[in-house]
Amino acid sequence: MVPSLTVHNVSFGYESAAAPLFVGVSFGLLPGWTGVIGANGAGKTTLLRLACRELLPQRGTIRAPDHVVYCVQRTDDPPPELGVFLASWDGVSFGIRRDLEIGDDWLTRWDTLSHGERKRAQIGVALWQEPDLLALDEPFLRRLTCFRWVIERDAGAGAGRAFRLRQGGVGEEGRGR
Numbered sequence: 001m002v003p004s005l006t007v008h009n010v011s012f013g014y015e016s017a018a019a020p021l022f023v024g025v026s027f028g029l030l031p032g033w034t035g036v037i038g039a040n041g042a043g044k045t046t047l048l049r050l051a052c053r054e055l056l057p058q059r060g061t062i063r064a065p066d067h068v069v070y071c072v073q074r075t076d077d078p079p080p081e082l083g084v085f086l087a088s089w090d091g092v093s094f095g096i097r098r099d100l101e102i103g104d105d106w107l108t109r110w111d112t113l114s115h116g117e118r119k120r121a122q123i124g125v126a127l128w129q130e131p132d133l134l135a136l137d138e139p140f141l142r143r144l145t146c147f148r149w150v151i152e153r154d155a156g157a158g159a160g161r162a163f164r165l166r167q168g169g170v171g172e173e174g175r176g177r
């Protein structure tokens with residue numbers, strides 16, 4: 001099976017940091033779901049942004065599918081495509097809105113929605129776009145319904161994996177189905 005994401009000898013650091021965040025990191029991800037876990041500041045968000053081409057590595061290469069969607073951690077602003085998603089009544093958008101309990105009026109009520117509701121809308125829009133690579137930054141909610149739905153929806157694609165970020169590198173944590 002061909003990896004859906006390949007990271008080879010990647011190094012990256014922020015100019016303001018005392019040391020690089022990643023040095024010589026290499027791994028490949030097969031289709032399916034992968035969790036990235038680690039302490040605050042370990043580089044989880046940076047790794048997702050590198051995978052989605054929002055940041056460029058200072059050394060090494062990253063091969064990712066053409067159609068990627070990155071769901072940012074914060075939910076201050078609605079996703080740009082939320083209006084079109086809410087107005088669409090195709091089977092996919094309707095099913096996602098139903099399953100994630102996304103209200104038709106959420107764009108106009110964005111300022112009154114909880115963070116969890118905003119995150120569900122953000123993930124719903126991302127799923128509706130049917131990306132080849134979907135990076136969810138902080139997808140967990142008190143009601144894990146949304147995350148379980150994403151995993152169940154993709155369960156047939158392959159075994160799940162988790163990676164733990166450690167200083168300067170990535171280590172495989174475990175596998176599951």
